[in-house]
Every structure is written in C-alpha cells, then in structure tokens.
Amino acid sequence: MGLWSFYLLRIELPTARELGEQILSLAQNTQDSSLLLEAHRVLGASSYWLGEFALARTHLEQAIALYDPQQHSSHRFLYWDDPGLVSLSYAAMTLWHLGYPDQALRRSREALALVRDLSYPFSQATVLSLAAICHQYRREESITQAQAEEAITLSTEHGFPLWEAMGTTLRGWALAKQGQGEEGIAQIRQGLADWQATGIELARPYFFALLAEALEKKRQPEEGLAALAEALALVDKMGGSCNEAELYRLKGELSLKSEVRSPKSEV
Numbered sequence: 001m002g003l004w005s006f007y008l009l010r011i012e013l014p015t016a017r018e019l020g021e022q023i024l025s026l027a028q029n030t031q032d033s034s035l036l037l038e039a040h041r042v043l044g045a046s047s048y049w050l051g052e053f054a055l056a057r058t059h060l061e062q063a064i065a066l067y068d069p070q071q072h073s074s075h076r077f078l079y080w081d082d083p084g085l086v087s088l089s090y091a092a093m094t095l096w097h098l099g100y101p102d103q104a105l106r107r108s109r110e111a112l113a114l115v116r117d118l119s120y121p122f123s124q125a126t127v128l129s130l131a132a133i134c135h136q137y138r139r140e141e142s143i144t145q146a147q148a149e150e151a152i153t154l155s156t157e158h159g160f161p162l163w164e165a166m167g168t169t170l171r172g173w174a175l176a177k178q179g180q181g182e183e184g185i186a187q188i189r190q191g192l193a194d195w196q197a198t199g200i201e202l203a204r205p206y207f208f209a210l211l212a213e214a215l216e217k218k219r220q221p222e223e224g225l226a227a228l229a230e231a232l233a234l235v236d237k238m239g240g241s242c243n244e245a246e247l248y249r250l251k252g253e254l255s256l257k258s259e260v261r262s263p264k265s266e267v
Helices: 002-009 013-030 033-050 053-066 083-097 101-115 121-137 141-158 161-177 181-197 204-217 221-238 244-261
Strands: none
Touching: 002 013, 002 033, 013 033, 033 053, 033 083, 053 083, 083 101, 083 121, 101 121, 121 141, 121 161, 141 161, 161 181, 161 204, 181 204, 204 221, 204 244, 221 244
C-alpha cells in the first residue's frame, strides 16, 4: 500500500496499477474482506486517474459493497484514510465522467453524511475536498466555493497542506467563474504552487485546467494555452489522465479565441 501511494502521487500510474493488482491478488489469496476492500479501493483510484472510468466504477462499487463503517474504522489509522469514504468520493467523480451527474451527487452526499459523524479531521478534509471537485464538475460555483472553504478551514486548523492547497485552487476557480477573475486566478496559482511544494504531481493537470478556464473567462487565451501545455506534458508522463478530454476541449476553445485576438494577415 505504501509503494502504491508513492507511485500514484508521483503520477507513475502504470506502476501504481501493477502494485494495485498485486494487492488484489494478495487479498484474494487470503479472502479477507478487509483486505479486499482496500484492494478494490486502490484499483478504483488508480483506474480513475488513468481515465479508465468503467473499470474504476466496477472496483469502487465493490469496495463500497464491502464497507462497514464500524468494522473498518481502524483502517483510518492503518491506511491513513477511511476506505469507504474515499471510495464513495471517487465513485462520485467517476459517475460524473460516465455521464451520471445526479448519481454522482448522491454518492458525494453519502460520503459527506457519513464523514460528519466522525471525529477524524483528515477524512473530513478528504471528503470535503473531493466533494468540491464533484460540484466543480457540475459547474456549481457557489457550492464548490463553500465546500472548498470548509476544507481550507479544517486543513489550516489541523495542518493538512495537501487539502488546503486543493481547496485554495477550487475556491479560486469558483471566484473566477463568479466574476472575481483576478482574485480567482491568483488563488488558483497559489494553490498550484502550494500543491507542488508538497512534492505531489497527481491532480496537477486538473488544476491547470481550472487555471486555463479562469484565464479564458478573463480573456487571456495565450496564458491559458501555456497552462494547458504544461498540463498535457504531465498527461504524457502519466500515460493517460481522467482530465485529458477536458484539457483538449479547453485547448480548442482557447486556440479559437487566440486566433480571433491575433488574426493572420491576408496575403
């Protein structure tokens, strides 16, 4: 599990998936439901980040079916987070990509309802941050901002720089979409810098997409295209990404706007 996390966060996703498959094999050999829960959670997350959404959904739903909040409470301390809550949150994001935004919202709400009964701040920050992503996917700016700010407050209080950086980035996107372009872009850039300072590469393409969208709204297509170029270079390194389609969509829109701003002179 430690090696899997290491390679996932470094965006060496094929290696992370291979380790996930080894974890599943070990769990199947023991037929221990607690180990199977973790194995499906691991492979679900790996598949999600690779953009293999149907496979991610299969593993995540198996993890959710195995999860018992009381029986598996010790996993928060053994494996750094609650596997059921993480699986519900990833399932929400996966379902959005598969074209089921309402089902995605239901899964996200399930995770939020469960986590509010826990006295475990790290899981609370995790679920709040991933819920904010779900609402960002749904283009619900005010709810994204509210979830992100709650995650920031909790992360600042307990010292979770990872989730604080993600919350800052998502709040920046929400502000930009609500007309506070300069402040929003500044917060996205700050969140990106804070995220990179942790040494984690995972999710950076997604954050660059948020930055590009904010720059598009601010009518700065050339800067947006520069952000997308960085994102797509990371996608090449990853061997695939859940956000690859969105990056190309934004690249197309920004390229068109850049050409309108700087039309080629006629010969």
